[in-house]
Amino acid sequence: MKLGLCKISMFCLARGLVIVVTISEVAKEAGVSVATVSRVLNHCGKVRPETEQKVKEAVVKLQYTINMPARNLRKNESGAILVLARNFTNPFYAKILEGISDEANPAGYNILVSASDGNPKMGFQCIQMLEGRQVDGAILLNCTEDDAVWLKPHIGKYPIVQCCDFVAAFDTPKVIVDHFRTGYEAVQYLVSLGHRRIAFMGAENKHSCTVQRLEGYKKAIKDFELDEEDALYISADANYTFESGCRAVYPMLTGKNPPTAIFCVSDVLALSCIFEAKELGIRVPEEFSVVGCDDVEYARMCHPFLSTFRLPCYEMGRESARQLLRCIHRTPEEYVEIIEDFSLQVRESTGMAGKDVALAVSERT
Amino acid sequence: MKLGLCKISMFCLARGLVIVVTISEVAKEAGVSVATVSRVLNHCGKVRPETEQKVKEAVVKLQYTINMPARNLRKNESGAILVLARNFTNPFYAKILEGISDEANPAGYNILVSASDGNPKMGFQCIQMLEGRQVDGAILLNCTEDDAVWLKPHIGKYPIVQCCDFVAAFDTPKVIVDHFRTGYEAVQYLVSLGHRRIAFMGAENKHSCTVQRLEGYKKAIKDFELDEEDALYISADANYTFESGCRAVYPMLTGKNPPTAIFCVSDVLALSCIFEAKELGIRVPEEFSVVGCDDVEYARMCHPFLSTFRLPCYEMGRESARQLLRCIHRTPEEYVEIIEDFSLQVRESTGMAGKDVALAVSERT
DNA sequence: ACAAAAAATGTAATCCATTACATAACTTTG
DNA sequence: CAAAGTTATGTAATGGATTACATTTTTTGT
Numbered sequence: 001m002k003l004g005l006c007k008i009s010m011f012c013l014a015r016g017l018v019i020v021v022t023i024s025e026v027a028k029e030a031g032v033s034v035a036t037v038s039r040v041l042n043h044c045g046k047v048r049p050e051t052e053q054k055v056k057e058a059v060v061k062l063q064y065t066i067n068m069p070a071r072n073l074r075k076n077e078s079g080a081i082l083v084l085a086r087n088f089t090n091p092f093y094a095k096i097l098e099g100i101s102d103e104a105n106p107a108g109y110n111i112l113v114s115a116s117d118g119n120p121k122m123g124f125q126c127i128q129m130l131e132g133r134q135v136d137g138a139i140l141l142n143c144t145e146d147d148a149v150w151l152k153p154h155i156g157k158y159p160i161v162q163c164c165d166f167v168a169a170f171d172t173p174k175v176i177v178d179h180f181r182t183g184y185e186a187v188q189y190l191v192s193l194g195h196r197r198i199a200f201m202g203a204e205n206k207h208s209c210t211v212q213r214l215e216g217y218k219k220a221i222k223d224f225e226l227d228e229e230d231a232l233y234i235s236a237d238a239n240y241t242f243e244s245g246c247r248a249v250y251p252m253l254t255g256k257n258p259p260t261a262i263f264c265v266s267d268v269l270a271l272s273c274i275f276e277a278k279e280l281g282i283r284v285p286e287e288f289s290v291v292g293c294d295d296v297e298y299a300r301m302c303h304p305f306l307s308t309f310r311l312p313c314y315e316m317g318r319e320s321a322r323q324l325l326r327c328i329h330r331t332p333e334e335y336v337e338i339i340e341d342f343s344l345q346v347r348e349s350t351g352m353a354g355k356d357v358a359l360a361v362s363e364r365t
Numbered sequence: 366m367k368l369g370l371c372k373i374s375m376f377c378l379a380r381g382l383v384i385v386v387t388i389s390e391v392a393k394e395a396g397v398s399v400a401t402v403s404r405v406l407n408h409c410g411k412v413r414p415e416t417e418q419k420v421k422e423a424v425v426k427l428q429y430t431i432n433m434p435a436r437n438l439r440k441n442e443s444g445a446i447l448v449l450a451r452n453f454t455n456p457f458y459a460k461i462l463e464g465i466s467d468e469a470n471p472a473g474y475n476i477l478v479s480a481s482d483g484n485p486k487m488g489f490q491c492i493q494m495l496e497g498r499q500v501d502g503a504i505l506l507n508c509t510e511d512d513a514v515w516l517k518p519h520i521g522k523y524p525i526v527q528c529c530d531f532v533a534a535f536d537t538p539k540v541i542v543d544h545f546r547t548g549y550e551a552v553q554y555l556v557s558l559g560h561r562r563i564a565f566m567g568a569e570n571k572h573s574c575t576v577q578r579l580e581g582y583k584k585a586i587k588d589f590e591l592d593e594e595d596a597l598y599i600s601a602d603a604n605y606t607f608e609s610g611c612r613a614v615y616p617m618l619t620g621k622n623p624p625t626a627i628f629c630v631s632d633v634l635a636l637s638c639i640f641e642a643k644e645l646g647i648r649v650p651e652e653f654s655v656v657g658c659d660d661v662e663y664a665r666m667c668h669p670f671l672s673t674f675r676l677p678c679y680e681m682g683r684e685s686a687r688q689l690l691r692c693i694h695r696t697p698e699e700y701v702e703i704i705e706d707f708s709l710q711v712r713e714s715t716g717m718a719g720k721d722v723a724l725a726v727s728e729r730t
Numbered sequence: 731a732c733a734a735a736a737a738a739t740g741t742a743a744t745c746c747a748t749t750a751c752a753t754a755a756c757t758t759t760g
Numbered sequence: 761c762a763a764a765g766t767t768a769t770g771t772a773a774t775g776g777a778t779t780a781c782a783t784t785t786t787t788t789g790t
Contacts, residue, residue: 009756033770034374038748045749046767065496069437070746073775078434079499089459093455101480112445113478115466131430133474134444242666271666278668301607302667303643323671332668387776396741403778410779411737413786435776439745737786748774757766 006030021064030058041066055267057110078136080110081324082129084122085141086239087115091296092266092313093141096163099317100139107325109136116142116310118205118238123150131157137324143167144206158329163320165207173323173336175316178207182309183216186263186291187224189344195289197227199259201248201269205238210265213293232259236269245272253288254282260353261289267296268310274349285351295345304348312340374571386429406431408649427656434726446689447494450506451604452480456661457631457678461528465504466684472690474501481507483570483603483683488515488661495523502689508532509571524692527535528685530572538688540681544574547674547707548581551628551656552589554709559718560593560654564617564624570603577632578658582628597624599675601634610637618645618653625718627655632661632673638718639669639714660710669713677705 023041027034031050038143039045040055047055058064059225065365072078085093101111112135116122122142129135137159143151143166152310154160155171183200190198200217202210214233224310234252237244243269253276254259264270270292277288284290284304292299292308319338326332391409397416404410407636412420423429436607446469448688450458466476477500479488479659487507491516494500502524508516508531519525520536527539530632548565555563565582567575579598586593599617613646618641629635635657642653649655651670657673658663664671682701691697 034747034769035749036769042748045382048768051768055596056678065493067438067746068497068499069434069443071748073432073438074746074748076775086647087459088462089456091454091456094452094454095460097478101478105479110477110494111479112475113462113466114470114476115463129475132432132433153614242662252409275667297607298663301633301663302640389776399777400741400779401739407778413738416738432776436778439776439778441745738763739784741782744778749775751771753770755768758788760762
C-alpha cells in the first residue's frame with residue numbers, strides 16, 4: 001500500500017460549522033406554527049394553498065431537511081428493512097437483493113444488508129436490529145433449522161419473510177421455489193436422455209435447497225429404479241465454492257464405475273464438475289452430463305453452455321419485499337406461501353447417455 | 366406464480382400486543398434514576414458495581430432494548446453508512462462491500478446499500494440520506510465527473526469517501542489503484558511477449574478505471590512506438606456486460622488486420638473476447654492474447670485461465686470504511702489518498718506473438 | 731471525628747418532528 | 761345577521777434516550 005499526495009481534509013473545520021435548521025425555524029421564517037409546517041411536509045391535513053406556498057419557500061430558503069431519526073422516533077418506525085444472507089458475493093443473492101431494492105426503495109424504504117457468513121450470530125444481529133427499531137422488518141435468505149433458537153420466539157412479533165431457503169415450520173410468509181421438484185425433474189430429464197447412473201452434488205449446509213433437492217433426487221431414483229448408492233451423493237463446502245466442487249467430484253470421476261450424469265445444487269458447482277471432467281479427459285456432454293441450478297450469467301460464458309434450472313431470483317426478491325411491506329403495514333394476505341416457477345434451461349452440458357448418440361444430439365442443438 | 370397452502374399470518378394480532386419497555390421503567394425496576402441506567406448501558410461514567418448489577422438484572426427481567434432512533438436523535442448520529450454503487454451483481458463490488466462490512470460492523474455501524482444503476486438520481490439519494498441524518502457518511506464506488514453537480518457543494522460538509530472509481534478533483538479521501546499504470550503495464554507486458562498490434566476494450570462510461578486505463582494504454586503505445594489506430598479502441602456498454610463485449614470485439618476480429626492481443630477493463634469483457642475468438646476459430650493464446658482486470662473467481666473456472674490484474678477489492682473496502690470512520694469521528698489523517706497495489710496474474714490467456722513460440726510457452730507454463 | 735475531595739447518583743433540559751386537541755377564521759344557512 | 765358548521769391554524773404533549781449540572785454519598789487525610 002502506498003500513500004499518495006498530501007491533502008489535508010478540511011473536513012474537521014467545515015463540519016463544525018454546519019448549522020442545523022429545525023422545523024421551528026422554518027415555522028418562524030414562514031410565519032406559521034410548527035404543526036402547519038409538518039402538515040405541509042407530510043402532505044396531510046388541510047393547508048391553505050398560499051400558506052403552503054409560504055412554507056415551501058421557507059424550506060427552500062433555509063435549505064431545511066427533515067431530521068429522520070426524530071421523525072422515526074415519533075412515528076415509531078425506521079423506514080429501513082434488513083436483508084440477511086450468507087454472503088452477497090454470490091450473484092444469486094445479489095440478484096435477489098436487486099429485486100428487493102426495486103420494490104422497497106420506491107415505497108420509501110432503505111435496505112440494510114448483513115452477511116451472516118453462515119454462522120449463528122445472524123439471529124442475534126437480526127433480532128437486535130428489529131428490537132432496536134433500526135429496521136422495520138427482515139428478509140432472511142438462508143433460514144435453516146439452526147435458526148429456530150432465536151427465530152421461533154419472535155415469529156409474529158416482528159415482520160419477517162423467508163425467501164429462497166426456508167424452514168417450513170416457521171410460520172412466516174415464504175417466497176420460494178419447490179426445490180424438491182427441481183431435484184426430481186433433474187433426474188427425470190436425465191433419465192429421458194438414457195442415463196441410469198446419476199450422481200448428486202450437494203453442499204455441507206442445511207439449506208432447504210440443498211436438502212430438498214436431495215430428497216427430490218432420491219425419490220426420483222426410487223421411482224425410476226435407478227442405481228442407488230451412497231457413493232453417488234457428494235458434497236461441496238457450505239459456500240458452494242468452485243474448489244470444493246472440484247475436490248468433491250474428483251474421486252467420483254476417477255473411481256471405478258463413475259456416473260454418466262450429475263445434478264449439482266449450484267451453477268458454480270456444476271462448472272467445477274465440467275472443469276474437473278475436462279481435466280481428466282472426460283468429454284462433456286458426450287461422456288458425462290452436468291445439470292446445474294441458478295442460471296448465473298457465467299453459465300453461458302464458455303462452452304459447453306451449462307444446462308441449468310433458472311430460478312426467478314429478481315422476481316423472488318420483489319415478491320419478498322412486497323410481502324414484507326404488507327406485514328409492516330399490517331395488511332398481510334391470506335396466502336403467505338408463494339411458490340415461484342422455475343424452468344430448466346437445456347443447453348450444452350447435457351446429452352444422451354452413450355457417446356455416439358450424444359454426439360449426434362449435441363450437433364443437432 | 367403459484368400460491369401455496371393457506372396460512373393466515375397471526376402477525377396483525379401479535380404485533381399490537383408488544384409492550385414497549387423504556388429506560389425509565391428499567392430505572393424504576395432497579396430503583397435508580399434514568400441517568401444511571403443510561404450510564405450502565407453506555408459503559409460510561411462511574412457506577413458502583415452493585416448498582417450496575419441491579420440495573421443489568423432489571424434489563425434482563427424486563428427484556429429491555431435500547432430504542433435506537435431515540436438514541437440517534439439525541440446523539441445526532443445514525444450508526445449507519447451508505448454504500449453507493451452502480452450495482453452489486455458485479456462480484457467486484459460485492460467483494461468491496463464485504464470489506465466495508467468487515468470493518469464497519471465491528472465498529473458498530475450498519476451498512477445501507479443503494480444501487481444507482483449509473484443514473485444521476487444517485488446524487489440526490491446520497492445527499493438526501495446524509496442530510497436526513499439517516500447515515501453518518503457515504504462510500505462512493507462509481508464517482509464520475511457527472512457527479513460534480515451534487516457532490517462539489519457538499520464536500521467537506523459530510524463524510525464521503527471515494528473508492529475504486531474516483532474523480533481526482535473532488536477533495537475527499539480516496540482509496541484507489543493507479544489505473545493508468547494498469548493500462549501501461551498491460552501493454553508493456555504484451556510487448557514483452559512480442560505483440561505490436563494491441564487493442565483496448567473500454568466501456569461506455571466515464572469511470573476513472575476505464576478512462577485512465579485508456580490513457581495508460583495510449584501512453585504505452587506511444588512509448589513503445591506500436592501501431593496506433595482508432596480502430597484498436599473499442600467499447601462495451603456501461604455495465605461491462607458479456608454480450609456487449611462479444612458484440613464489440615466481433616468486427617475487430619473479423620476485420621482485416623486484426624490485433625494479436627487485447628487488454629480489457631474488466632474480466633467479464635476479457636472472457637467475452639476469449640469466447641468470441643474461440644467461436645471464430647481463433648486460438649487463445651496462440652493467435653490472440655487477452656488480458657483482463659479484476660481477477661474475479663470465474664477467471665479460473667475454464668481454460669484458458671485468464672491473465673488478469675488482481676485488485677485488492679476486499680482490502681480497498683476495508684480501507685475505505687476505515688477512512689470514512691476517521692472522517693465521521695473527526696480524526697482524518699493527513700494523507701487521504703491511499704493507493705493500493707495491484708498485481709498481474711499471468712495465466713493462460715496470454716502468450717508470445719507468433720504461433721509456434723506461443724505454443725512452446727503455453728506448454729512450459 | 732471532621733473537613734475536604736472524590737465518587738456516585740439524581741434532576742431536568744435537550745434532541746426534533748408529529749399529532750391530539752383547542753382555538754380561530756371563515757362559510758353557509760335560515 | 762346570528763347560529764351552526766367547516767376549514768385552517770396553533771398549542772402543547774409526546775416519543776425515548778443522553779447528559780450538563782446539581783446534589784448526595786463515600787472516601788481520604790489529618
